[in-house]
Amino acid sequence: MTATATGVAPGIGTGTLAGADAPALCAELIALARARGADAAEVTHGSGERFEIEFENEAVMQVRSVADETTALTVFRDGKRGSATINGRSAQAIEAALADALTAADAGVADPANDVADAPSEPATAHGPAAPDRPAMRDAVRACMAELETRHPKIRTRGSGYVFDLGETCFANSRGVIQRERRGAYSFGMVFIAKDGTDTTSANWSGAASFAPFDALLDAGVTRRLLDETERSLHPHPIPEKFVGDVIITPECLTGFVGMLAGALGGHALMAGTTPYKDRKGEAIADARFSLLNRPRAPEFPGGATFDANGVPTRDLDVVRDGVLADYLIDFYISRKLGMAQTAGRTNFIVPSGDSALDDIVASTRRGVLLCRFSGGVPSANLDFTGVAKNSFYIEDGTIRHPLVETMLSGNLQDLLKQIRGISRESVNFGGGRFPYLAAGGVTISSKA
Amino acid sequence: MLDTLRRHAARFAGYTELRWQTNRGQRIGMRRGTLLTNASGQSTGVSARCWRDGVFGFAARHGGDDATIARVLADAADNADLKGTGAGRTGGPLPDAGAGTGAYDYRTARPALSPAERIDIVRRLDAYVAERYPGLVNFDVALNTLSMEKALVTSAGAATYSYVPRANVSVNLAIQANDSVVELYEVFGGFGDPEDQLSDLEATFVKIDALYEALRRKAEGTYTEAGLHDVILDPTVTGMLAHEAIGHTCEADCVLAGSIAGDHLGERVAAEKVTLIDYAGRGPDGKATIAIHVDDEGTPCRDVTIIENGVLKGFLHSKETALRMDAAPTGNARAYTFSDEPLVRMRNTAIAPGTDRLDDMIAAIDRGYYLMRSPNGQADATGEFTFGISLGYEIRNGKLGRAIRDTTMSGVAFDMLKTVTHVGSEIGWSAGGMCGKKQWIPVGSGGPPIKCKITVAGR
Numbered sequence: 001m002t003a004t005a006t007g008v009a010p011g012i013g014t015g016t017l018a019g020a021d022a023p024a025l026c027a028e029l030i031a032l033a034r035a036r037g038a039d040a041a042e043v044t045h046g047s048g049e050r051f052e053i054e055f056e057n058e059a060v061m062q063v064r065s066v067a068d069e070t071t072a073l074t075v076f077r078d079g080k081r082g083s084a085t086i087n088g089r090s091a092q093a094i095e096a097a098l099a100d101a102l103t104a105a106d107a108g109v110a111d112p113a114n115d116v117a118d119a120p121s122e123p124a125t126a127h128g129p130a131a132p133d134r135p136a137m138r139d140a141v142r143a144c145m146a147e148l149e150t151r152h153p154k155i156r157t158r159g160s161g162y163v164f165d166l167g168e169t170c171f172a173n174s175r176g177v178i179q180r181e182r183r184g185a186y187s188f189g190m191v192f193i194a195k196d197g198t199d200t201t202s203a204n205w206s207g208a209a210s211f212a213p214f215d216a217l218l219d220a221g222v223t224r225r226l227l228d229e230t231e232r233s234l235h236p237h238p239i240p241e242k243f244v245g246d247v248i249i250t251p252e253c254l255t256g257f258v259g260m261l262a263g264a265l266g267g268h269a270l271m272a273g274t275t276p277y278k279d280r281k282g283e284a285i286a287d288a289r290f291s292l293l294n295r296p297r298a299p300e301f302p303g304g305a306t307f308d309a310n311g312v313p314t315r316d317l318d319v320v321r322d323g324v325l326a327d328y329l330i331d332f333y334i335s336r337k338l339g340m341a342q343t344a345g346r347t348n349f350i351v352p353s354g355d356s357a358l359d360d361i362v363a364s365t366r367r368g369v370l371l372c373r374f375s376g377g378v379p380s381a382n383l384d385f386t387g388v389a390k391n392s393f394y395i396e397d398g399t400i401r402h403p404l405v406e407t408m409l410s411g412n413l414q415d416l417l418k419q420i421r422g423i424s425r426e427s428v429n430f431g432g433g434r435f436p437y438l439a440a441g442g443v444t445i446s447s448k449a
Numbered sequence: 450m451l452d453t454l455r456r457h458a459a460r461f462a463g464y465t466e467l468r469w470q471t472n473r474g475q476r477i478g479m480r481r482g483t484l485l486t487n488a489s490g491q492s493t494g495v496s497a498r499c500w501r502d503g504v505f506g507f508a509a510r511h512g513g514d515d516a517t518i519a520r521v522l523a524d525a526a527d528n529a530d531l532k533g534t535g536a537g538r539t540g541g542p543l544p545d546a547g548a549g550t551g552a553y554d555y556r557t558a559r560p561a562l563s564p565a566e567r568i569d570i571v572r573r574l575d576a577y578v579a580e581r582y583p584g585l586v587n588f589d590v591a592l593n594t595l596s597m598e599k600a601l602v603t604s605a606g607a608a609t610y611s612y613v614p615r616a617n618v619s620v621n622l623a624i625q626a627n628d629s630v631v632e633l634y635e636v637f638g639g640f641g642d643p644e645d646q647l648s649d650l651e652a653t654f655v656k657i658d659a660l661y662e663a664l665r666r667k668a669e670g671t672y673t674e675a676g677l678h679d680v681i682l683d684p685t686v687t688g689m690l691a692h693e694a695i696g697h698t699c700e701a702d703c704v705l706a707g708s709i710a711g712d713h714l715g716e717r718v719a720a721e722k723v724t725l726i727d728y729a730g731r732g733p734d735g736k737a738t739i740a741i742h743v744d745d746e747g748t749p750c751r752d753v754t755i756i757e758n759g760v761l762k763g764f765l766h767s768k769e770t771a772l773r774m775d776a777a778p779t780g781n782a783r784a785y786t787f788s789d790e791p792l793v794r795m796r797n798t799a800i801a802p803g804t805d806r807l808d809d810m811i812a813a814i815d816r817g818y819y820l821m822r823s824p825n826g827q828a829d830a831t832g833e834f835t836f837g838i839s840l841g842y843e844i845r846n847g848k849l850g851r852a853i854r855d856t857t858m859s860g861v862a863f864d865m866l867k868t869v870t871h872v873g874s875e876i877g878w879s880a881g882g883m884c885g886k887k888q889w890i891p892v893g894s895g896g897p898p899i900k901c902k903i904t905v906a907g908r
Contacts, residue, residue: 107569
């Protein structure tokens with residue numbers, strides 16, 4: 001803990017903070033917190049602007065703009081911690097944040113792991129454009145609606161959005177750490193179904209983020225592939241019979257399975273003692289073709305970050321390398337709680353591509369499912385999973401046969417990672433992570449019959 | 450704040466909504482004596498939305514002074530007029546749905562709990578679990594609160610204020626079974642401030658005891674057999690079904706996007722015993738999870754009968770979907786934060802109670818399952834749904850048997866509802882529940898126990 005500053009609790013001058021830039025605001029808040037008895041404090045100030053054009057097949061529905069400014073203050077006193085978040089910067093709001101955080105800390109529970117981080121301050125960084133190109137966004141939306149009408153007449157969409165977000169984040173703490181970052185990025189998201197008379201497909205979703213405006217919105221992520229697949233899914237069938245076979249997990253679906261794995265490799269799961277990967281660092285937990293890399297600073301990810309919530313600069317981490325568990329995902333608090341080194345505070349994952357073409361992986365599949373979306377319950381602590389294969393296709397003798405309906409999958413993620421059969425050369429960058437197609441065996445595939 | 454908004458109504462040019470909103474929340478989370486989270490948050494701002502030639506222009510900013518209000522009104526108009534977007538699909542005036550008025554203030558009348566008292570509640574619950582169940586691998590206790598305070602005026606004459614709170618305690622227990630760690634999670638509480646929900650901790654201790662006993666039996670439990678089974682759904686699972694599998698397909702914006710419900714209006718989609726209603730206010734028993742009397746477009750809320758005696762009767766509407774479908778707005782346009790626009794959302798969605806007894810349902814099943822808790826669920830435009838099941842029991846020869854491990858149930862709503870043979874007489878409501886659809890929103894869901902056929906996953 002840093003030294004305590006005490007004295008008469010100072011008031012907040014309305015003119016003091018109203019016009020201050022973010023570092024000055026953060027510094028002033030830390031000073032105020034310490035003057036009121038905090039041993040240490042940290043502040044994250046964020047200002048953001050959003051511009052969005054929302055549309056359906058044939059018409060723009062809404063044009064929306066939002067401006068907001070948030071300040072999150074965490075104070076530490078006698079080993080106890082309290083936090084408060086407000087938006088705006090009126091003297092009243094700032095006073096409320098200070099009071100709430102300090103009273104929360106006073107009422108808290110002492111924990112030796114509570115503290116602010118000591119880390120190198122880095123130069124401020126800027127990533128992506130500082131303002132949206134509104135005419136380009138408008139033109140892209142019009143072109144998208146026209147293409148949907150001419151090339152995808154069976155596709156119905158509503159609430160699709162082309163968005164530009166600008167966010168500036170400033171972090172400071174009482175150890176003198178200060179970090180600043182600005183990120184501006186475009187994103188596109190689209191929910192859609194195919195409909196032909198009364199035949200209706202499952203809803204599908206596609207989205208991606210990019211620093212540059214999308215030349216064509218349907219090029220975002222895997223949108224074109226999913227539109228084609230959805231139009232081919234109007235007449236789905238169940239599987240012929242229950243079997244144990246392969247799944248080829250698409251990049252958009254793999255994000256969910258990677259999330260399950262990351263949760264089991266995270267510090268909170270270690271602290272809870274519920275993860276099956278406890279005390280297994282250095283062991284092979286997956287097929288040697290599988291790696292999981294954390295790359296929050298990758299220039300390809302507008303959704304990345306150069307520092308984490310505790311102001312610690314982010315860094316590359318190989319979580320799983322060639323099938324071996326290389327490291328856990330340990331943030332600042334957990335590192336102090338468990339006496340481990342901090343390894344991560346933010347996650348932007350890459351599963352490196354393999355050496356197989358997707359077509360060859362499909363051709364080598366005797367019986368299985370091209371798993372495009374997995375709708376399932378929360379996996380058990382043991383990483384058992386069960387759920388329904390949505391927007392997915394049945395594969396037999398190396399050929400994609402037909403779209404599926406009411407098809408359930410059950411398996412175990414630990415086992416699945418050891419039964420990887422291939423990883424594709426093709427991969428997709430969604431703006432916050434990059435993933436290939438991954439084929440694995442040993443999954444029970446059943447229908448309701 | 451309502452008076453401030455009223456003063457700006459003179460600036461309205463054409464259809465306009467002007468809303469001020471503050472959301473306040475708190476989370477106090479403890480894991481085995483360690484206070485992991487001790488945080489509160491507040492978000493305040495104003496938004497304006499206008500309707501021009503079939504396009505909404507929306508703008509929102511933090512704050513709420515006169516200059517900010519004037520700015521969002523101007524920005525909303527500019528956004529609606531963004532050159533080159535073209536007219537919307539339906540350019541006519543939005544329907545007159547009546548002008549909602551009144552103040553609906555549900556803040557607690559009890560003395561406010563101090564921060565220390567709130568943390569002490571969590572500490573006592575944590576200490577109770579630690580002392581009583583020392584063999585657990587892990588346990589988490591958290592207090593979660595959310596209040597939404599809104600003031601709204603519209604060019605249609607609506608002027609209303611509301612304060613709607615919700616508070617609950619979540620408890621997660623983990624135990625070592627022979628083969629793996631097994632967990633069980635439960636949420637206690639619901640409508641009201643924490644002062645209303647947590648005044649009797651002894652009652653929560655009893656619920657924790659029941660949760661532990663269910664976990665112990667689950668750890669000794671069996672895996673479900675894959676396939677179509679006779680099942681009984683507990684009220685919380687019935688509510689999940691009502692919300693996810695049926696309610697979403699009957700939101701009029703989803704109908705316009707092509708959901709299966711649009712093809713079946715007026716048709717039989719369920720057994721005659723099934724009536725499904727999206728309730729406004731506090732629901733039929735006054736105990737529903739949320740309360741809403743005027744929606745965020747200023748429409749007075751009314752109950753919407755979605756299914757009546759097995760026949761699909763109606764959809765949930767905003768003004769825009771009502772215009773598009775030549776229907777009446779129903780008061781289902783809701784926004785989560787000040788910076789969110791109103792979307793078609795459910796309120797308290799439930800299957801209405803029937804006359805059957807739970808014991809009779811169990812006795813009517815030779816081989817099946819009693820499915821009691823669903824921590825999550827998803828459904829899509831076809832009505833196909835998937836729910837995780839975290840607690841349940843076998844039914845063998847008309848009696849409850851072994852507990853089951855985590856599994857998943859699935860089906861197609863309008864097929865599954867036709868298999869309903871029993872509808873219980875006592876309704877139950879969810880203690881929490883957030884629905885995600887571009888924005889989050891608090892929702893209520895519930896119903897009685899029902900007996901039906903459903904597909905259950907298995908190893």
